[in-house]
Amino acid sequence: MVKNMTYDELILRIIILLRDGKRKEFQNVLEELQPYDMAILFKEMPEKHRGRYLSFLTVEDITDLMGELDREEQLVVLNKVGKEKAIHVMNKMDNDDLAALFEEMDSELKDQLLSSMEAEESEAVRVLMNYPPETAGRIMTNRYVWIPQHYTVKEAVVKLKSFAEIAESINYLYVINEQKQLVGVISYRDLILAEPDEKVQELMFTRVISADALQDQEEVARLIERYDFLAIPVVEKNHELVGIVTVDDIIDIVIQEANEDYEKFAASGKAITFDTKxxxxxxxxxxxxxxxxxxxxxxxxxxxxxxxxxxxxxxxxxxxxxxxxxxxxxxxxxxxxxxxxxxxxxxxxxxxxxxxxxxxxxxxxxxxxxxxxxxxxxxxxxxxxxxxxxxxxxxxxxxxxxxxxxxxxxxxxxxxxxxxxxxxxxxxxxxxxxxxxxxxxxxxxxxxxxx
Amino acid sequence: MVKNMTYDELILRIIILLRDGKRKEFQNVLEELQPYDMAILFKEMPEKHRGRYLSFLTVEDITDLMGELDREEQLVVLNKVGKEKAIHVMNKMDNDDLAALFEEMDSELKDQLLSSMEAEESEAVRVLMNYPPETAGRIMTNRYVWIPQHYTVKEAVVKLKSFAEIAESINYLYVINEQKQLVGVISYRDLILAEPDEKVQELMFTRVISADALQDQEEVARLIERYDFLAIPVVEKNHELVGIVTVDDIIDIVIQEANEDYEKFAASGKAITFDTKxxxxxxxxxxxxxxxxxxxxxxxxxxxxxxxxxxxxxxxxxxxxxxxxxxxxxxxxxxxxxxxxxxxxxxxxxxxxxxxxxxxxxxxxxxxxxxxxxxxxxxxxxxxxxxxxxxxxxxxxxxxxxxxxxxxxxxxxxxxxxxxxxxxxxxxxxxxxxxxxxxxxxxxxxxxxxx
The missing domain is CATH 1.10.357.20 (SLC41 divalent cation transporters, integral membrane domain)
Known part of the structure; x- marks a missing residue:
């Protein structure tokens, strides 16, 4: 039913559900929406309904929503949902988005938020923020699944299932050795097609193309474009696997770099959009x-x-x-x-x-x-x-x-x-x-x- | 062993294998390479070895190679491999690439080649060429897997396995009804995670974002960018599924459109590169x-x-x-x-x-x-x-x-x-x-x- 509705119709529907407090029906509608849709609803609905809209959203929904908003809007959302829910959302957010968000905050607030987050997540964000801006290390995410090289297909599938939530948008498993060095890669498709007791080591692809953590983001974009990859693993100097960069971030970078070239070419001044004062x-x-x-x-x-x-x-x-x-x-x-x-x-x-x-x-x-x-x-x-x-x-x-x-x-x-x-x-x-x-x-x- | 070699070392190695006629070892090296690498080898190796290099490549390898070459180079390869192998390659090539290639040929040669191809493939290319340039219909591919809505997970996996070769780079299965209308989509990941006898219909996502076959390619790029998709299904007016557009094509389009904007802005004339006379x-x-x-x-x-x-x-x-x-x-x-x-x-x-x-x-x-x-x-x-x-x-x-x-x-x-x-x-x-x-x-x- 939802599938053919316009945004205006959806907003009306949502507002009615919010007013009547019908959480279950609200959730049914939400399940059919893409994060981008949720963001459009948030931005287009009258200001006064936004707080209640956010309170009806689960932490997962808000996390999805955050990925589609710009920095200022993200801060508004985090403020509106209250500190506790905000921390939960930040624990689930993409690390690269979070690092970019922290960049804009004063360091006191940043430290306070980082210390409230789960240790593992805040550590991951800190690691990211140590890399210079516009490098592979800065735009990578830790939302990927790695497996040791001695695993069988069956073991790999079990691990994949247990990490289902974070494995959503990537379609490769990265294979590492005892030193955490990247030694191979295997696609979900190959896992589906293989027999359960085959060894990952024998199926995997060993000439893995990877990006260096300090490599310029534009070069990483060129690698992904050249090889038609959906994601590229990021390694440290010693070949230790530290993250992956996904193709959706790359599209944004390609657009951003084209805009920057244009701005410089026209000497039009950095980052002037329709909304600039x-x-x-x-x-x-x-x-x-x-x-x-x-x-x-x-x-x-x-x-x-x-x-x-x-x-x-x-x-x-x-x-x-x-x-x-x-x-x-x-x-x-x-x-x-x-x-x-x-x-x-x-x-x-x-x-x-x-x-x-x-x-x-x-x-x-x-x-x-x-x-x-x-x-x-x-x-x-x-x-x-x-x-x-x-x-x-x-x-x-x-x-x-x-x-x-x-x-x-x-x-x-x-x-x-x-x-x-x-x-x-x-x-x-x-x-x-x-x-x-x-x-x-x-x-x-x-x-x-x-x- | 191959994995840390430079292109120069690889070329040397390959030339030796070609000279000694060691087909098996040649194939072992090739298996570790990406299509882009094969193309670099082809372009960088001395002219006189190219013919033999192509003769050692399988039809699948040549197809991969073609995807990385520009129009003129593609024509050179097709001429070099001889008509029979060329037809096999064309049967396996991405339809959108093939349509673009035919565009450059005179219509007599085009008709001759089309009629030598497998009926199904030549028909698919003809369909593509009926759409105006720069539309979703023109850049879509028919290399995707669709399943009827009544399938179980197990049936879907069986179909996926039988289409393994063409299902490589996409990560969704598209679900259609009896009228071939697109009704849902399910990811490979969800298939891996589901139980074999669950119904696809119940797992699938029904609010499918799709592109209209006549939609401008720039708008399609915007959809994929917005929703962070890896591929988007393309439908006719009646919602019949006719193809998909993949994210790797979209990156190329984004770059191409940025260049065109730039050219127009500078009034620098269309498509002048370093190689233009x-x-x-x-x-x-x-x-x-x-x-x-x-x-x-x-x-x-x-x-x-x-x-x-x-x-x-x-x-x-x-x-x-x-x-x-x-x-x-x-x-x-x-x-x-x-x-x-x-x-x-x-x-x-x-x-x-x-x-x-x-x-x-x-x-x-x-x-x-x-x-x-x-x-x-x-x-x-x-x-x-x-x-x-x-x-x-x-x-x-x-x-x-x-x-x-x-x-x-x-x-x-x-x-x-x-x-x-x-x-x-x-x-x-x-x-x-x-x-x-x-x-x-x-x-x-x-x-x-x-x-």
């Missing part, structure tokens, strides 16, 4: 803008240097915004290709050489086409053959140089181990403004007496 | 650049309209690149936030109003700060109080308008069902050039007699 948005964008303002003034001082030229042929100014703009645009295009490429490919000398050469050739082709177009327009518009020649030649030169700047600047940054994405579109555009003005007025000045 | 890159970028060239000329004609003003106060020109640049930069920043936001959130009137208001406030804050800075600089540099006032006021106004343009243009496009990402950074920058010149010279002309 205006003064926060302004604060995050201003550093870039002030920097660009000063760089932009360099263009102005170049023009003041060529004041005589400009005063003699004011028509030169008419083509200036176009030339500066085009140089910026072509630079942005090259930059985007290089930055996206760098996030996927390894760079060796050969690749770099080939890329620069390719962009140079593309720049020349683009330069020729655009120069021909603009020369024609300039001659027709201003009736001045030489002006057309100056504008066309300048555009040809600036397009090639703009393309090269957009290609070489990020490569140099990458080679210096600086994140190439800080060479944002606006930065390249502003730099290309300067280059284009130098070239344009340089060429114009050379011909000034004939213009 | 220079003339192709130039050809893909030129349409944008030519368009932007003409729009850029509008800036020039605005300046020519204000020629008198410019001639009287040439110093005005010095601040022009900075003002135009800053307006472009602030527009790009707003644009990035709006476009990334639109890819995640639903837009209703309230959200739009709030967003525009937020950006307006942010624009005012940014405008005030930058205007104060530039007024100071202009007065000190040019020693002209009024010029400082004109430049400052203009920057204040253009920053606000630039921010608004970067916010409102993509929203309008979105509302008109045009992809807002075509409002690329370069386009907004060029439009903001025009707006900023109009404002700057407008204000300057108003004060021209006092300057």
């Amino acid at each position: 205006s003064y926060v948005a302004a604060y995050r964008r201003l550093p870039w803008l002030i920097l660009l303002l000063f760089i932009g003034l360099i263009s102005g001082s170049i023009m003041s240097y060529f004041e005589d030229t400009l005063q003699q042929v004011v028509a030169l100014a008419f083509f200036m915004p176009m030339i500066a703009g085009m140089t910026g645009n072509t630079g942005t295009q090259s930059l985007a290709v290089v930055i996206r490429g760098l996030s996927k490919e390894e760079l060796n000398k050969k690749t770099i050489f080939r890329l620069i050469f390719r962009e140079l050739k593309a720049g020349i082709i683009i330069g020729v086409v655009c120069a021909v177009v603009i020369t024609g327009i300039a001659i027709v518009w201003q009736g001045n053959l030489l002006l057309g020649f100056v504008v066309g030649t300048s555009l040809f030169a600036t397009l090639i140089i703009g393309t090269m700047a957009g290609t070489i600047v990020p490569i140099i940054l990458h080679k210096c181990n600086v994140d190439p994405a800080i060479a944002s579109g606006p930065l390249i555009t502003t730099l290309n403004d300067i280059l284009s003005l130098l070239i344009y007025f340089g060429i114009a000045t050379a011909f000034i007496h004939s213009l | 220079s003339y192709v890159a130039a050809y893909r970028r030129l349409p944008w650049l030519i368009l932007l060239l003409f729009i850029g000329l509008i800036s020039g004609s605005i300046m020519s309209y204000f020629e008198d003003t410019l001639q009287q106060v040439v110093a005005l020109a010095f601040f022009m690149p900075m003002i135009a640049g800053m307006t472009g930069n602030t527009g790009t920043q707003s644009l990035a936030v709006v476009i990334r936001g639109l890819s995640k959130e639903e837009l209703n009137k309230k959200t739009i109003f709030r967003l525009i208001f937020r950006e307006l406030k942010a624009g005012i804050i940014i405008g005030v700060v930058c205007a104060v800075v530039i007024t100071g600089i202009a007065i000190v540099w040019q020693g002209n109080l009024l010029l400082g006032f004109v430049v400052g006021t203009s920057l204040f106004a253009t920053l606000i308008i630039g921010t608004m343009a970067g916010t409102i243009v993509p929203i309008i496009l979105h509302k008109c069902n045009v992809d807002p990402a075509i409002a690329s950074g370069p386009l907004i920058t060029t439009l903001n050039d025009i707006l900023s010149l109009l404002i700057y010279f407008g204000i300057a002309t108003a004060f021209i007699h006092s300057l």
